[in-house]
Amino acid sequence: MWKRFTLLWSLVRGDARRLWFALRHPAAPVWLKVGTALIVLYVISPIDLIPDVLPVIGVVDDLILVPLAIRFLLDRLPPEIAAAAARGATARASMRRR
Numbered sequence: 452m453w454k455r456f457t458l459l460w461s462l463v464r465g466d467a468r469r470l471w472f473a474l475r476h477p478a479a480p481v482w483l484k485v486g487t488a489l490i491v492l493y494v495i496s497p498i499d500l501i502p503d504v505l506p507v508i509g510v511v512d513d514l515i516l517v518p519l520a521i522r523f524l525l526d527r528l529p530p531e532i533a534a535a536a537a538r539g540a541t542a543r544a545s546m547r548r549r
Contacts, residue, residue: 463518472539486524
């Protein structure tokens with residue numbers, strides 16, 4: 452079970468890193484910036500799809516919806532921005548490992 456959580460965390464962390472590099476790309480589309488801002492607003496907003504006061508379900512919806520939204524944005528990137536973001540994210544990750 453912990454292996455699954457570790458795998459999920461590494462995927463989300465990698466996707467978030469790719470999204471960060473895609474946002475910083477000079478040719479980043481406006482919809483990418485708006486979509487990322489909406490994801491951030493959803494995370495920090497007290498209004499959720501399922502309220503956080505519910506013991507487990509309230510937090511689980513954030514843990515599921517946010518990675519899905521990030522992946523949705525990344526899947527719709529133009530190929531040149533996606534490639535540049537992937538190169539930047541892998542270069543940054545390899546520098547941290549040293």
